[in-house]
Amino acid sequence: MQRMSVTISVNGRQHVVSAAGETPLLYVLRNELRLNGPKFGCGLGQCGACTVHIGGMAVRVCIVPLSAVAAPVTTIEGLGTAERPHPLQTAFISEQAAQCGYCINGMIMAAAALLKQFKRPSDDAIRSVLDANLCRCGAHMRILRAIRKVADSSP
């Protein structure tokens, strides 16, 4: 496969990466940039574990080729850290909203994008947006509570 050299913006920094243009961004983030927040769950865009923000929108990068990345990328590592957590991360911790934690990247990134668009989404709206994010452990109740907590506290 023909490799290309591209510059992409990830978490506020410019990175020059070299890979074939059709390489899904997920592998570039994990293997080249060592950003392991986004997860490989299906490679089919079906589960949401790989969700990052591109240009502020939630995107499943297991099916986005490197050549199509034309806006700044934010992964969960760029969304918040232990030192400066995103409100969703604070809420997920206080609600203990995870079991194995593998799906949680997708949940937080999808919820963060939702809350940027809608300040006070209804429970039904949250459920329907997250419907495409899969959790097998069954942490749904806590995930919903954590998102609700942040949604209710927004000014």
Place this chain on the structure above:
Amino acid sequence: MTVTRRRFLRAGGALVVSFSLPWEALAQSPDDLPARELDAWLAISTAGTVTAYCGKVELGTGVRTAFTQLIADELDIPVSQIELIMGDTALCPDQGPTVGSLSLRQGGPQVRQAAAEARRVLMAMASKHLAQPPAQLKVNDGLITSSNGTQISYAELIGGRRFRRKLQGRAPVKSESAFSQIGRSTPRIELPAKIFGTHEFVQNLRIPGMLHGRVLRGAHPNAVLETIDDSLLHTLEGVRVLRKGNFIGVVAPREEDAIRASRDIKITWTQVPRYATTHETADLLRSSPSADEVLIDRGNVDSALGTARELLEADYYVPHQMHASIGPSCAVADVRRDRATLWSATQTSFLTRNSIAALLELAPGNVRLIWSEGSGCYGHNGADDCTADAALLSQLARKPVRVQWMRHDEHRDEPKGAAMLMRVRGGLDAQGNVAAWHYQVWSPSHNGRPNAEGGNLLAGTQLGRSGHSFAFGAERNARCSYAFPHNRTILHLVKASPSLRVSSLRGLGSPQNTFANESFMDELAALARADPIEFRVRHLEDPRAIAVLQAVARLARWDSRASPRNSSVSEGRGVAFVHYDNLSTYVAVVVHVKVDRSTGAVRVPYVAVAHDCGLIVNPDGVRNQIEGNVIQAISRALLEEVRYDESGVTTLDWGSYQILRFSEVPQQIAIELLNRPETPMLGAGEGTTCPIGAAVANAIFDATGARLRAMPFTPERVLTAITRRQS
């Protein structure tokens, strides 16, 4: 390999005994401790921090945190000062597999005992040092203070040095009044890292010089490799095709190239003996060679059925279902000429290490398996097979290899939950009580885990390994808990699965057996025009069983009446109960359903659970597990069925194998925990899964009068049952 703790301890003259516990064995007595040296369990640093070692691993269920709490309490050290190393065959005691809700029940007392013994030793040392009897000493946060004010810390007493002491197994553990950590909802230790995306899952691991690998397989584990066409692979840099017997894979320095190579390579496999299809499986279970085990034979069932006032017979069926881990299995292996290191998310570190060592033809002592956390597995998923794949590829490539199973690999090749067929006949006497109960279950063994010869592993099967495995799992909760005067319960243990490859899925045979037991009890209750909870309590003798049923009735504000509701409102409530494995956790559940009579769609807006798992270490941890079990079990009841035809498994992605989504989970899961701190810890990993299926079926019956006896309760099946009832 660098010097391991085991070698270090052996070299020091200390005898470290490490052996695998029989699977179902409880640590009934402290003599069952798998490692007798205290140093095998705990080390205290010069800074006073504690490194603890255990054989159980964190599957996402909270064992890491619960074990740390146990150690913290017995040692009087803060949770934050303890680091727990789990499942590393070079460093940790073999506590047996992390299965069966046994981590706290069997493993918990062992880590508690080790910590209590360490504390006793330290108190004795301090007593000498401070010239005060132990009774005059108090310890807090690793600092021992005597009644005259003198102090000495754990770090000063032993920091950086070994205990050099055999565990006596008789150190008293704390009673409830002295608990400071046990019983607390201590936040999950590793959760923040998971939420910040920094937690080191096995999927993150990268080793210098590592290649990425993908394995190609036929539809059937026994498929024979016929032809290989790799003509398209030349465009991919550094790609190699590696083969041994029927095992074949590709490796490449870049992951996307390995994936591309796995798609571009063309392989043909022999036509295997025709695969069973989904529809044939129930019949095949009944007709396949089996060995009969009489589990209960009480009274005279035939005679009692003959004189019963009312008779009922029903067949129940649960198809193959998946573990369906969100993260497909992943492993890394670095295999050298005479030794190997494996990084694996296995539930069975020592078992898998031994099995893969046999596969690689290496001495087990020269193979180190470092457990590394994967995504939730809910039993025996693809983790071990993927580890064997990485190991074999690494051996062939002579480089470290990482294998990441793709979604279709996991969906097709993970061992499945067993399909099971149950037949129940029951009779009521003149008083409307159950006089006779005849229960039969057809199922293969639920144990498909790697064996000592490298068998049961897919790669092992491809290399002709078979070997022996213990059969168990089908009998789990086949024996109902009710005290019927006449009961015959028989297991027809099918010698080999006639359909798909099977291994342990959450609850093993208990979800299926409990579905049958608790559905049939409900059917008898309806026949007797009795309230379902009152009917069950009438036939129970175990006070803890009665207690959870009464607790869930109160919690759910259960209205006492017979089913079905017989109204035009398509809402119903159902109850079910299990005493998990007949000796573990007690769970009673009430489920509310809403049934759409025009489509057959079933919603579950409300679930109530009363749960008795003995001494509770972390209440929020137990609640988290209960919620997870409820949601997963509703999913299995309403949606899940692995489908397969002559070509193999056809449910290969999330489109074809649906699991419960956010729009479908309940609005509310109400939980009552019955804490019994004076009783042993029983575990919460599986119990609640078992009664949910029956509770949902019972609720559908209550709502519509239609009885579903085969999972999943798809809209089509519900509609058919409703229509059949109306006609």
